[in-house]
Amino acid sequence: xxxxxxxxxxxxxxxxxxxxxxxxxxxxxxxxxxxxxxxxxxxxxxxxxxxxxxxxxxxxxxxxxxxxxxxxxxxxxxxxxxxxxxxxxxxxxxxxxxxxxxxxxxxxxxxxxxxxxxxxxxxxxxxxxxxxxxxxxxxxxxxxxxxxxxxxxxxxxxxxxxxxxxxxxxxxxxxxxxxxxxxxxxxxxxxxxxxxxxxxxxxxxxxxxxxxxxxxxxxxxxxxxxxxxxxxxxxxxxxxxxxxxxxxxxxxxxxxxxxxxxxxxxxxxxxxxxxxxxxxxxxxxxxxxxxxxxxxxxxxxxxxxxxxxxxxxxxxxxxxxxxxxxxxxxxxxxxxxxxxxxxxxxxxxxxxxxxxxxxxxxxxxxxxxxxxx
Amino acid sequence: xxxxxxxxxxxxxxxxxxxxxxxxxxxxxxxxxxxxxxxxxxxxxxxxxxxxxxxxxxxxxxxxxxxxxxxxxxxxxxxxxxxxxxxxxxxxxxxxxxxxxxxxxxxxxxxxxxxxxxxxxxxxxxxxxxxxxxxxxxxxxxxxxxxxxxxxxxxxxxxxxxxxxxxxxxxxxxxxxxxxxxxxxxxxxxxxxxxxxxxxxxxxxxxxxxxxxxxxxxxxxxxxxxxxxxxxxxxxxxxxxxxxxxxxxxxxxxxxxxxxxxxxxxxxxxxxxxxxxxxxxxxxxxxxxxxxxxxxxxxxxxxxxxxxxxxxxxxxxxxxxxxxxxxxxxxxxxxxxxxxxxxxxxxxxxxxxxxxxxxxxxxxxxxxxxxxxxxxxxxxxxxxxxxxxxxxxxxxxxxxxxxxxxxxxxxxxxxxxxxxxxxxxxxxxxxxxxxxxxxxxxxxxxxxxxxxxxxxxxxxxxxxxxxxxxxxxxxxxxxxxxxxxxxxxxxxxxxxxxxxxxxxxxxxxxxxxxxxxxxxxxxxxxxxxxxxxxxxxxxxxxxxxxxxxxxxxxxxxxxxxxxx
Numbered sequence: 001x002x003x004x005x006x007x008x009x010x011x012x013x014x015x016x017x018x019x020x021x022x023x024x025x026x027x028x029x030x031x032x033x034x035x036x037x038x039x040x041x042x043x044x045x046x047x048x049x050x051x052x053x054x055x056x057x058x059x060x061x062x063x064x065x066x067x068x069x070x071x072x073x074x075x076x077x078x079x080x081x082x083x084x085x086x087x088x089x090x091x092x093x094x095x096x097x098x099x100x101x102x103x104x105x106x107x108x109x110x111x112x113x114x115x116x117x118x119x120x121x122x123x124x125x126x127x128x129x130x131x132x133x134x135x136x137x138x139x140x141x142x143x144x145x146x147x148x149x150x151x152x153x154x155x156x157x158x159x160x161x162x163x164x165x166x167x168x169x170x171x172x173x174x175x176x177x178x179x180x181x182x183x184x185x186x187x188x189x190x191x192x193x194x195x196x197x198x199x200x201x202x203x204x205x206x207x208x209x210x211x212x213x214x215x216x217x218x219x220x221x222x223x224x225x226x227x228x229x230x231x232x233x234x235x236x237x238x239x240x241x242x243x244x245x246x247x248x249x250x251x252x253x254x255x256x257x258x259x260x261x262x263x264x265x266x267x268x269x270x271x272x273x274x275x276x277x278x279x280x281x282x283x284x285x286x287x288x289x290x291x292x293x294x295x296x297x298x299x300x301x302x303x304x305x306x307x308x309x310x311x312x313x314x315x316x317x318x319x320x321x322x323x324x325x326x327x328x329x330x331x332x333x334x335x336x337x338x339x340x341x342x343x344x345x346x347x348x349x350x351x352x353x354x355x356x357x358x359x360x361x362x363x364x365x366x367x368x369x370x371x372x373x
Numbered sequence: 374x375x376x377x378x379x380x381x382x383x384x385x386x387x388x389x390x391x392x393x394x395x396x397x398x399x400x401x402x403x404x405x406x407x408x409x410x411x412x413x414x415x416x417x418x419x420x421x422x423x424x425x426x427x428x429x430x431x432x433x434x435x436x437x438x439x440x441x442x443x444x445x446x447x448x449x450x451x452x453x454x455x456x457x458x459x460x461x462x463x464x465x466x467x468x469x470x471x472x473x474x475x476x477x478x479x480x481x482x483x484x485x486x487x488x489x490x491x492x493x494x495x496x497x498x499x500x501x502x503x504x505x506x507x508x509x510x511x512x513x514x515x516x517x518x519x520x521x522x523x524x525x526x527x528x529x530x531x532x533x534x535x536x537x538x539x540x541x542x543x544x545x546x547x548x549x550x551x552x553x554x555x556x557x558x559x560x561x562x563x564x565x566x567x568x569x570x571x572x573x574x575x576x577x578x579x580x581x582x583x584x585x586x587x588x589x590x591x592x593x594x595x596x597x598x599x600x601x602x603x604x605x606x607x608x609x610x611x612x613x614x615x616x617x618x619x620x621x622x623x624x625x626x627x628x629x630x631x632x633x634x635x636x637x638x639x640x641x642x643x644x645x646x647x648x649x650x651x652x653x654x655x656x657x658x659x660x661x662x663x664x665x666x667x668x669x670x671x672x673x674x675x676x677x678x679x680x681x682x683x684x685x686x687x688x689x690x691x692x693x694x695x696x697x698x699x700x701x702x703x704x705x706x707x708x709x710x711x712x713x714x715x716x717x718x719x720x721x722x723x724x725x726x727x728x729x730x731x732x733x734x735x736x737x738x739x740x741x742x743x744x745x746x747x748x749x750x751x752x753x754x755x756x757x758x759x760x761x762x763x764x765x766x767x768x769x770x771x772x773x774x775x776x777x778x779x780x781x782x783x784x785x786x787x788x789x790x791x792x793x794x795x796x797x798x799x800x801x802x803x804x805x806x807x808x809x810x811x812x813x814x815x816x817x818x819x820x821x822x823x824x825x826x827x828x829x830x831x832x833x834x835x836x837x838x839x840x841x842x843x844x845x846x847x848x849x850x851x852x853x854x855x856x857x858x859x860x861x862x863x864x865x866x867x868x869x870x871x872x873x874x875x876x877x878x879x880x881x882x883x884x885x886x887x888x889x890x891x892x893x894x895x896x897x898x899x900x901x902x903x904x905x906x907x908x909x910x911x912x913x914x915x916x917x918x919x920x921x922x923x924x925x926x927x928x929x930x931x932x933x934x935x936x937x
Contacts (some may be wrong), residue, residue: 183397186391240416277417281410288406295399304388311395315402322405329412340555 008140014075017364025286029341037344041263043256051102055344058195062346066353073357081361085132095122111167123172124351131179131312138187139305171335175319183312222333236266239273247276263344265336268328291318297363306362313359442567446577447787453854454530458506459525467522471495474520481514505529533622541635545622559735570789574610579901583613586896594874594889600636601869606772608788609781634656641738641761642851645837646700648757653697654774655720658803661711666693670703674883676749681706687707697810698818702756709755714746723798724770726762731782738763771855775863778804812860812921823856823891825898827909832856835887849873854890858898861920869893
């Protein structure tokens with residue numbers, strides 16, 4: 001045991017107040033992520049003409065940064081978290097605007113901003129920051145009905161969504177909307193409005209089906225596989241079948257040879273093929289554990305801001321994992337979404353690290369917070 | 374102050390609401406993760422249907438299934454199968470030292486040429502084949518070299534465990550597993566798509582017996598080749614078919630064209646006196662002659678510049694059975710004149726002798742016969758000259774003569790049903806009479822060498838001069854014998870043929886069907902009958918004598934010194 005309970009240094013206090021089980025689960029996910037990046041990315045790198053170890057090198061360079069970020073952020077107090085989130089959120093709005101103006105266009109979308117040799121996806125950072133900002137605005141509104149927190153929050157939401165859809169990046173827009181609506185729901189949104197928002201959300205999806213052709217084609221192919229090219233999803237399904245209970249062994253998979261996004265959107269298929277059912281189930285369990293444990297800690301909170309912020313961050317984390325895994329397993333239409341900590345992707349890794357760092361900071365036991373279980 | 378209390382209570386209420394609603398949200402999350410887990414389990418464990426549904430377009434993320442089905446004989450003995458092998462290829466862009474790599478590969482694969490390999494490795498292409506189908510040991514050795522850029526492709530190699538024994542029937546494929554001959558070619562698509570082995574009608578044991586008997590006689594009589602067929606008269610199934618010389622389909626590339634030539638289906642020959650079977654059957658069926666009819670065979674027939682004479686002239690009048698027994702060309706030609714050209718042509722057509730056979734082999738010869746069927750043609754065709762058919766044509770037609778008169782399509786694929794539908798060509802009565810005549814030939818005529826004791830063989834010899842460049846060669850013969858057994862209730866037709874046998878001392882210089890081919894049939898019948906549960910019979914038993922009796926007064930007695 002490195003620290004005694006009597007240790008009152010910052011590090012000692014952090015160790016005894018932070019949720020060490022969640023910390024362990026995050027560490028496990030990062031380890032699987034490192035393994036799968038090493039297994040899946042050389043095939044992808046080779047195919048697109050890069051050095052075989054290009055993605056591995058970058059992943060292992062960013063991993064210590066992400067770990068440091070989680071640890072540093074998790075040592076913050078709730079107030080520090082809130083202030084950082086507000087400032088970072090404003091920064092993200094600037095970056096999102098800049099992305100639309102100066103971004104690199106890849107496959108018909110402007111999602112990446114090139115800064116000093118690094119490409120940056122601002123959307124990955126705006127998600128956790130907006131979740132905290134929204135939690136703050138909702139909780140203030142609940143504390144003081146005269147404060148127009150909901151109105152401000154809705155306006156900010158509309159701004160963010162407009163910037164993300166303009167890229168266009170519908171998947172991220174779905175996640176941001178889902179998180180925001182979940183938080184609004186928790187913050188006491190009247191039930192008739194909840195119903196109204198659900199209808200609005202559904203009609204938004206239906207609307208995008210009819211107005212955005214690439215969305216329509218993906219949904220068509222999900223509903224009726226014969227209507228178009230379902231090559232990727234079929235290979236993904238095969239990968240899980242081929243992996244069986246124990247997998248073909250790390251590095252022994254085939255699916256990464258044919259799937260263009262084996263290291264990102266379809267990394268879970270690589271996991272299923274190479275590591276097998278039991279490890280894949282263990283990964284699912286790790287995600288579920290982090291989300292549900294965090295939520296159960298949030299439930300015993302007495303502070304509405306913390307409750308909303310933690311829930312928002314965890315809903316974002318959980319939704320991303322569910323959308324990625326659901327796509328690979330053909331439970332939902334294919335949607336490009338990274339699997340937190342497991343997929344390759346610098347911005348995604350750091351964004352998720354920030355989000356979970358804040359979650360850990362907010363779920364730390366505090367005197368009089370009521371989180372004494 | 375009251376404001377503050379109100380705020381506090383709103384705050385408390387808001388937290389309570391959030392807590393309740395969080396429980397709902399958390400449950401939804403938990404349910405979603407559970408669904409993902411169930412789906413994972415479903416795919417990894419219960420994936421059978423998915424497999425079958427997608428099996429068609431499958432090459433990645435799954436070990437490749439066998440591309441070609443096995444071929445087995447009627448008892449399930451493996452005739453052709455596929456082995457998984459590894460084929461060596463290289464990415465020359467990754468080969469650092471082509472010369473050294475080539476040198477080290479040659480030590481493992483000595484059949485390759487070092488210059489060729491070095492040239493390929495230095496070509497700068499991104500893909501070159503080095504050698505197909507390595508043995509596991511060779512693959513291990515190449516792997517152990519540890520040279521980057523050498524890689525393996527999983528492939529299949531077709532293997533024929535029985536080698537040359539069924540080479541003409543099974544055929545072979547090219548290196549890409551596309552059928553090039555035999556069943557492999559004719560049923561290529563079916564074999565490539567089948568999940569279960571293709572079961573042929575042949576019996577590899579009978580195949581071996583037939584080949585051994587033939588090879589012995591070919592060697593003895595210094596023939597250039599030969600062949601034989603065993604056909605089930607009820608189902609039309611070919612139980613054995615051999616053409617010698619033969620080839621090993623495992624190394625078909627090295628086989629000469631003459632060894633790949635299937636004399637039984639692709640070769641067409643003037644088969645000579647065996648055709649008298651059809652001439653007599655047509656005569657009895659149409660009623661132009663009976664067993665009691667007599668014909669003048671005292672002197673040769675002269676038509677225009679042709680002379681039809683007998684091999685060993687009896688110089689007397691002969692009954693219809695005697696014409697058959699002594700194989701009289703003169704008598705047969707006179708019977709044919711009574712039948713007439715039209716009926717002869719019609720019946721030969723019904724017997725399938727003027728068209729392609731139905732056998733499942735791509736190697737088939739078409740019958741050759743006169744475009745204008747004149748009287749002279751009618752006469753020569755009656756004793757098997759002026760018409761050329763494949764031995765399978767003949768065997769199939771003979772089966773129709775003896776099985777009650779029904780022509781059934783010859784096949785190499787096993788039938789589930791005992792018998793197949795056929796076309797009635799002759800009446801059962803004609804068939805019965807023909808069986809008596811065939812037995813007469815073996816008991817007292819030219820076919821005594823075919824008499825496998827107890828199995829009641831009936832048959833007919835044939836000795837024809839080969840036509841080479843338009844004229845007949847006196848000493849180049851096609852000597853054959855077609856046998857049927859047991860004659861009282863025929864099960865099999867056994868045909869044997871020798872190509873250019875030479876007379877030897879033991880046969881008094883003769884190389885006729887009776888001396889060369891009939892012993893093959895005798896050997897095959899005696900050895901194969903026990904495999905099919907056919908027990909030897911007492912040939913002197915009254916009911917059998919009755920069944921094969923000829924009720925006709927002999928014109929000259931049952932003399933049996935005829936050789937043709």
